[in-house]
Structures are given as C-alpha cells and as structure tokens.
Amino acid sequence: MSLFIRSAHVITMAEGTSSSPQVLDLRIEGQDIVAIGSDLQPEPRDEILDGRDRLVTPGFVNAHTHSWETVYKGRYDNMPLELWMLYTYPLLGAPPRSPDFVRVRSQLFALESLKSGVTTIVDDVLETPSQDFGQLEAVVDAYERIGIRANVSGHVINVPFVDTVPFAADHLPAEVLHAVRNESLLSAGEYLDYSEQAIRRYHGRGEGRLHYMLAPSAPQRCTPDLLSGAVALAGRHGIECHIHMLETKTQAITGQEFYGMTLPQYLESIQALSRNTTFAHGIWVTDQDIEILANHSASVSHNPISNLKLGSGILPWRKYRDAGVNLGLGTDGCSSSDTPRLLEVIKMASLLHKIGDSDPAAWPSVDETLRAGTLDGAKSAMLDRTVGSLEVGKRADLLVWDLNTLNFTPRQKLDHQLVYSENGSSLEYVMVDGRIVVDHGALTTLDEQEIVDEFNGYLPEIQAWQDRTDELNTVFHPAFSAMYETCRQAPLDINRWAGTADSVLTP
Template sequence: MGTVIRDATAILMDAATGSTPVTRSLRVDGGRITRIAPEVRTEDGDTVIDGRNRLVCPGFVNAHTHSWEYLAKGRYDNLPLELWMLYSYPILGARPLPPDLVRLRSLLFAVESLKNGVTTLVDDVLETPGQDFAQLDAVFDAYETAGVRANISGHIINRPFVDTLPYVPDLLPADLLAEVRALPVPTTADYLGFSAEAFARYRDRAGGRLRYMLAPSGPQRCTDDLLAGATELADAHGAECHVHVLETKTQAVTGREFYGTTLVEHLRRIGALSPRTTLAHGIWVTDRDVEILAENRVSVSHNPLSNLKLGSGIAPWRRYHDARVTLGLGSDGCSSSDTPRLHEVIKSAALLHKVTDPDPDRWSSADEVLRAATLGGARSAQLDAEIGSLEEGKRADLLIYDLDTLAFAPWNRPDLHLVYSENGSSLRTVMIDGEVIVRDGRVTGVDESALLAELRERLPEIRRDQDDLDRRNAAFHEPFEAMYRRCAAENVGVNRWAG
C-alpha cells in the first residue's frame, strides 16, 4: 500500500522546475517517491490525499543547529558571541547533564522543529564539561522516537578555552587563568577513538535516518592534528565534518594572531578542508577565502538569525553564489537565535541581503533561499542523493501546506507566499520516509503536553543550576569584553557590519 497525493501545487526543487510551482501528483511507496506526473495511478489499499488547494514541497533541512541550547532559550540578550559563550557554554562549574534530561531537551527541540517543517536536523551537540555515550544515546533515542532525520555530532574543543581567543591570557587574573588551564581537555586520540566507536554504534540507526557526524568546534579551538584527523575520518565514513569558522570579527583577528593568516587558509594548509566539510557561519571571510572554499567544494551553513542577535555580522551571500559555494540555512542554537523554526530563518535570509547592495540584481532571491533551505542543506549534510528535492527515487520527506489560509491569500505566487508570508501556521502534514510525522499540527509519535509538563516540573532545578553557572562565569566577563572591544576596533581587511 502506498500514498498518492493527487493534483497538488508542487515546488519540486528539481533540475527541471526548481522553485517554480507546478501541478503534479506524487506516489510514495516504501518510504520513497516512486512517481511524479500530472496523473498517477492508484491501487487498492492506497491512501489518497486530495492535493487541490494544497502546496507540496521538500522538507526543510536545518543545516546548523545546537539542540543542547534548548534549555537556555529566551535567557540572554545583547551579548556578542564571545561574551554570550561565557554563559551558554560555561567554562567553569558545569556538571554533566543526566541522560533523561538530554532526552527531554532533544524531544522538545525535535517537536518544535518538526511542527515548522524541518525534516532534517544537522545537530551539533555539545555537552559541558564533556560528552559521553549515555548522553549521545539519549539524543539518538529522542530523534528515533520523534521520527526526524538527523546528523548528530560529537562536538569537541580540545584546547583550554582561554587559549582559543586573542589577548585573553594577558587580561585574566593569574589564578583564574591557571584554574582554566588546569581543566582536563580531550586528546586527539580520545576524540577520534570516540568517533570511530560512534560510527559503529549508530550505523544504520533508524534505518539510516540517524547518522553520526564529526564536529571539531573550530580551528582556534582544536589542535591541527584533530582537525585533519576528523576530516580524514569523515571522508572514510562518508559523513559530514562540521566546523565553526569566522563567525565573528574576533575570529578574524584570531587567525592573524594565532596563524598569521585567515582561519580558512589555515584549514587549507593543514588538510582540513574537503567536499564533506561544512563551515558554520563563514561571515568574516576574504575574497580569497571564498575562492579556497569553492576550490575544495566546501559548503557553508548560513545562520542569519543568530548572526543578527549576536551582532556577528552579515555573511557575503552574493560572493558565495558567484563562486558557486553551496549554501545551507541554519537556525543555530536556541540560545543564540531563540528559535529552531526554519520559516523565520528563510524569511530573514531572503530579506537581510537586500540591504547589502544597491543593485537589486545582487539581492537574495526566493529561489536561492528555498534552494538553501532544501537542496543546499541536504548537500552540506551529505544527503543530497536522498533528500532536498521531490524526485523519483528520493526519500519521501515532504511538507503539505493548506493554501486556503490567510498566509497564502490572495493566491499570487505560492513560492513568494512560502518565503515571505507563511510562518508554519498553514502546515498540515509532514512526511519523513513516507510516514506521517506531523498531522494537523501534532507530532504523531510524541505526547507534547507530557513533555511540557515534565519540563515545568524540572524547571526550578534547571534554573537554579543556570543561575549558579552565570554567577560563577561572570568572573570572565570584564576581561572578555576588553578583548572583544579591542578586536572590534582592529582592521582585518573586510567589514561585515552594517549601519
């Protein structure tokens, strides 16, 4: 028995029609799209969905996010990245989160994502002070239950945090500097061994829907041998290697101070760029950096909401497109953007880059943004052969919107309504591997009310721990702010701030 969607308005994102709406019928069998045509046969026992007044499109790929920040959503404001990280990624005092709370956090994140049309998560999971398999198992278990597709990482920092930023060691009190440097950090062998075991442990999890990926935090936060080793291991397993690079001007200064060059050039020199590499952010890149990324077929995940909220800058959208660098879209973490909802990301990406150039021919287009939210994200996740467009043979990860809503009235161009008018409120059905995961606004395999009730019960303890960590790590605030302001005043050859 299969599923047939008959006579729908469809945005296929395929090579022939792209984001141009067409009228099509689709057949789904065994988790895959088996037929797309003006008319599709039905068989006894098929589920038939009337596609009239419906829009069908590929599920969205959140190409960079951090589910582990979910418990700090709505907690911080007006902090640049380097100061925000003091509190959301505490240097001192963090205790391992119990696996049951990791599972709750991950389920809440998955539910909110699914209800906004995200069918694939690139989830860069960091646990402080470190990650173990019980915690990572909890994320995989949660996502298997929710039904979402995901790349799930072991995120790693293997340098003392105070040694990942320029000027900070000279600004910190000696006793505080010594305390941080005394904290244990994983070795390259530790991380690569953990990751090799993770590939074996999670192979074919949920029928291949859930995959492990490598995530060295950034070139300034990891040793060269770890970065190169992670790139090699990702290539060996056909997996994504996900790295934060040049999110802020401070990181541009860091490259110059630490390596005498840009962070992108440093990654090239040590052999840590490949077609399986995705750079998160990539804002403060030079024109030569963009060329290097294109030459090495590296993807970039663009995160406009968090870049705006943290004041990081505006990524060079048009330069990336001119160089044919693959772009995906990410929400980033729920503490830096305060949402996992990709509709908000899509609209912000479509609008933000219209103020960076007076030439409208160089503005971001709805087609480009929809491509980044689907095929681009799938390419960055190493999944474009399976998802990202509606094509025969691909996995049936798709969304069905009700066109008879205010968001789509007065029914002009559905693609423009989807980008600029829709916020997820018209979404009626989410399918992943041909299974209905969201029906009429409810995730079918999860009791959302029970999750929220459990969260309310546990909030007093969660907030007490967060408040304690904020107080303890506030000791770093003044020196880190001095570092930030010094970097902000320096000339790095490019400017990604506006106004």
C-alpha cells in the first residue's frame, strides 16, 4: 500500500522539534514513512488522503501495562498496592489459565488499546501461578493477528511473596506461611533459559512488531542473580528489561529494612542497571537515586492514574527531567487504572504535577507529556529507532484526527487541545506498520464483536474463580494491613541515604 497525506497539520515529535503542528505532506510506502515535507508530489499509484482539517500524530506508546488485569477492570477500589495485589495477583488458589483464554483476553485488551490510539504496548504479562510457552504463544499470536506492536514479557517473581515485604510474615499463621513458601518458584537459571528460548521463538514476529522482554517483577521480589542476569541478557539482545521499582512508601521501607540502602543503590551494587532497563513507577526516590538512574541511562515509566487510584504517591517529574532521565507514560493494568487509554494518562500527567510542585516553571509542558507518550515511551521500550515519531525511515505508526469536532472548536493550539480537550472521539484512523487497523472507530483486522462475545463467554467462569480466590486470599488481609500501617507510619532514614531531609518526595 502507498498512501499520500496531503496538507495535514502534523506533529512529528522528532528530536529537535516541538509539539506545535506544521502543515506538511507525508508519503507512506508499505510499512515505512518515505517522505515528509512541504509541497511534496504524490506518485501515480498513491492513494491520496486530504489532510485539510486533519491532525496527524505518532501513535501512542503505552510504556507500562498488564493485559492480564483486563479481567479485573472495575472490580476493586480503595486499597493500597500491597493489599490490592492480594486479590489481583492472588497468592493462593489461582488456577492456571488456558492458552485459548489468554488469547481471548489479550485480543480484548489490544482491541481497546488500538481503538484509543495506542499503537505500541509494553505488556508486562504475568500468569499465575507461572507462565508456560503455550500461554506466551497465545499472547504473541493474538497481537500478531490484531495488528498491534508490543513488547511482551515473561514476568517472574522468584521469592515467596510474603517475604517481599517487611513485617507481614510476623502476623501470619505458620500453616499459611508454610503453604506460600512451598510454592514452586523458578531459579534464575530456569528463567534465563526460558527467556533465551522465548527470544529465539518470538523476537521479530509480526513482521518485526513483536518482541519478548525480560521482566523481573521488582528488586525485592527476585533473587540478585536473576536481576543481574536478566539485565545482562536484555543488553546482549538489545531488548527491554522491565522492572517495578519504588511504587509505594512500603517499597522504600523495604529497601531500608532488607538492604540498608535504597532499591536503586541496591540494583547498582549488583550490576542490574543499564540503558535497556525501564523502571515502572519510580515514585519514592531520593535525589541520589535519580542521579544513579541518569548515570546508567535507565528509563522510568510514569503511571499517574494508577498511582492515584492506589494512593501510591506522585512521581518527581521535574527532578527526573532536569537530571536527564527518560520518562515514558503507562496506563498500568486495567485493575489499578481501569483503562488502557493512554490519552487519559497524558492529560493526567499534564495536570497532576501542577499540584505536585507549586512553581509554575516546574510544571510539565504539553510538549513534554506528548513526547513522553510517544517518542520517549518508545525509547524506554528500546523501539525509538523504529517508532515514536514521524520521520523518514521509521515505521508508519500514526493517528489521524478529525479537526471538525467540538473537541477542536474553536481551533487554538492543536497540541494543547489534543491533550486537554480531546477524549478520543475525534480519532478517524489508526495506522500500524502502514496498515489502517482502525477506521472511524471500527477494527479492520478482526471481527470486533466476535472478540467481545468470545470473552463474555468466559465471564461466568471468570467471576466464579475470582470470587473463590478472593475468599481464599482474605487470610492475608489482616497481616498485610498491619504491614502497610507499620510502613505508613515508619520514618525513612533519608539522611543516611542522601544527606538531605527532603530528598524523598512524600505525597
């Protein structure tokens, strides 16, 4: 397919440009953008799209999400992360899900993502009790067929979960501790072998759209040899290693209690930091932590909606930016944010930090948040040479917006209106790899209603096992509530870590 977009308002998000649109022509040949400029001429075989009254932008990059949580959308509220995880990521009684169910679940998540303009997802897939190749294949196959771009993980926890937080084990009955600590867990070697095989099987599937990524769950949830081994393996293959870090005050206390240092300091000490490493959340950091991440060229994926729903805190946006740390944006999963729509996250990131810092000079600009939702998200995913901006030689992952809508009326600064006024209803076309995958709200690659109906066919089964596992896992609730309260009230020994009493941003 060759497409010529004539005289559109275009936000390229290329390095050295701003988010203010220019009137440009674009030519797409096959998967690639082959020309951008003013007064270009179409080739005889080109299909021509009149760009007048249209805005063209890069597709959004969701730099941290969990497709698994689709089944929990809207189920839980008013629980901090550590208690919420007992139910969404149950310790007991979660049955393994069949590959067919995983395929249906993944298609549903990709469907909603694409229809909201997300063309790339960093999908940190966790299966309980563990992931096998049948389940991983089902995710990759679903994304290949529906036409989305994705990094897909084998998420791993190889420390008993009750031992990943301080104080909780002290409040649990001995028989419960025994049951959890005797669950089968992967060794570092087993996980790295699994990942090597996954890279061989899946890297570059879907004409290059799909990649496996390493995903040690968090520093406190994995053994040191697994963490350092995963970062090294990702570096050898040029792929992403995705790790949760310092999402909550509890996790900051965990570093203090377990290692006598912050979690970034701990990761540096075991050589588990690199350009390939992206940290989801990164809220409870010291100034020294930020410097450590900057020195290793690591990225952070900011998830403001999820962080607000779970009461986790507010990431120090300007400190990261000033230090040169690359920031992407993520929705997190559909249980802690209840949406895969990244445009909502971009708006939230633009608004939240106006409250987090009283200095207007420190507030995020529209250019910064749009860049975090596109090019900088692609950088965090190790995909910025391929997508994230509209440039010659990059893949044609782009969005076409209708400007003849109330969201853009009256026309002012179109980039500002995209962030603050648009709700997704003006989206006309979503293109991935030069292929229109959503046309005026309709998926073109698969039967949308069939995807929804197939998922809903599983709903009685889903709700039944959710109810059973919720009941089983209430046994942990009092202990984890006590742990959370202890951490909530505990002082952080910041002076020992960073030398200043205000180095940690306390929400």
